[in-house]
Amino acid sequence: MAQSVLLTGAAGRVGEAILGGLADDYEWRLLDRDPPTEDYPGEFVVADITEDETIREAMEGIDVVLHLAGDPRKTAPWDSVLTNNIDGTQTVFEAAVDAGVEKVAFASSNHAVGHYETDERTPEMYRADDDYLLDGTEQPRPGNLYGVSKVAGEALGRYYHDEYGISVVNVRIGNLTENHPPIDYERGQAMWLSYRDCAHLFDRCIQADYDYEIVYGISDNDRKYYSIERAKEVLGYEPQDNSAAHNDD
Numbered sequence: 001m002a003q004s005v006l007l008t009g010a011a012g013r014v015g016e017a018i019l020g021g022l023a024d025d026y027e028w029r030l031l032d033r034d035p036p037t038e039d040y041p042g043e044f045v046v047a048d049i050t051e052d053e054t055i056r057e058a059m060e061g062i063d064v065v066l067h068l069a070g071d072p073r074k075t076a077p078w079d080s081v082l083t084n085n086i087d088g089t090q091t092v093f094e095a096a097v098d099a100g101v102e103k104v105a106f107a108s109s110n111h112a113v114g115h116y117e118t119d120e121r122t123p124e125m126y127r128a129d130d131d132y133l134l135d136g137t138e139q140p141r142p143g144n145l146y147g148v149s150k151v152a153g154e155a156l157g158r159y160y161h162d163e164y165g166i167s168v169v170n171v172r173i174g175n176l177t178e179n180h181p182p183i184d185y186e187r188g189q190a191m192w193l194s195y196r197d198c199a200h201l202f203d204r205c206i207q208a209d210y211d212y213e214i215v216y217g218i219s220d221n222d223r224k225y226y227s228i229e230r231a232k233e234v235l236g237y238e239p240q241d242n243s244a245a246h247n248d249d
């Protein structure tokens, strides 16, 4: 029988990419505070992730949670990230543990390590001939309050894994765009994540066995300053796209 997967933030862009690739592969329960505007696979729960009781109900019978819901803006103010990204993520983890969920994949971000992009390193680190690489073992260095909230989400996952044994993978997503990498934006091209690689990566987060992991979620770009080796090794991630293939578009 197909695994039951709860997808929070299902109405957003990352949710669209995941469902675009995996709609038929799982028993989906989709959750977002915004109601759906088009047909979705499975059941759709309209709820806020800070609503404890509703989130507990949404967790019943779920094997794996893909937790995307949150404020994705790098300029998001503290009150928003505190509520949506930190409090909401704690509510999701607490309910997941209590419901006996096996795994949670958390949508972390490149902004959790944004301050490695120093004036001395940029823009060279965004280029294919530069060998600077972050691999997920480095200390977090958030570049904004949104990044701080993602580091907090990763720490919540660490706590719930260590305390309760739930499997947790934090995917530090780069820059997701459909069809084409960002244009005239070296940083975005270095951290591009295509829609199909995004779906495949989260598929591997559902299928693979792991304890607590931090991986980078980017395509196999020639330009890169995030290693994808850990995602390959632990999750079996095999990206198909490379922003360099679009250089002449």
Ligand SMILES: NC(=O)C1=CN([C@@H]2O[C@H](COP(=O)(O)OP(=O)(O)OC[C@H]3O[C@@H](n4cnc5c(N)ncnc54)[C@H](O)[C@@H]3O)[C@@H](O)[C@H]2O)C=CC1
Residues within 6 Å of the ligand: 008, 009, 010, 011, 012, 013, 014, 015, 031, 032, 033, 034, 047, 048, 049, 050, 067, 068, 069, 070, 071, 072, 073, 083, 084, 088, 107, 108, 109, 110, 172, 173, 174, 175, 176, 177
């Ligand atoms: N799109 C990208 O390139 C990247 C996205 N991410 C992360 O991935 C996740 C999804 O991002 P996107 O799909 O791009 O954003 P989005 O804004 O398109 O989707 C987020 C969804 O979450 C929902 N949501 C927000 N707060 C909520 C709450 N309190 N309760 C219930 N639903 C809520 C929104 O209604 C929205 O549908 C976010 O956590 C974001 O930080 C991280 C790095 C890059």
Ligand SMILES: O=C1O[C@H](COP(=O)(O)O)[C@@H](O)[C@H](O)[C@H]1O
Residues within 6 Å of the ligand: 071, 072, 073, 074, 108, 109, 110, 111, 173, 174, 175, 176, 187, 188
């Ligand atoms: O975490 C996120 O990162 C991406 C890429 O960051 P940017 O600084 O290159 O824009 C961003 O597009 C997305 O909205 C955000 O959630």
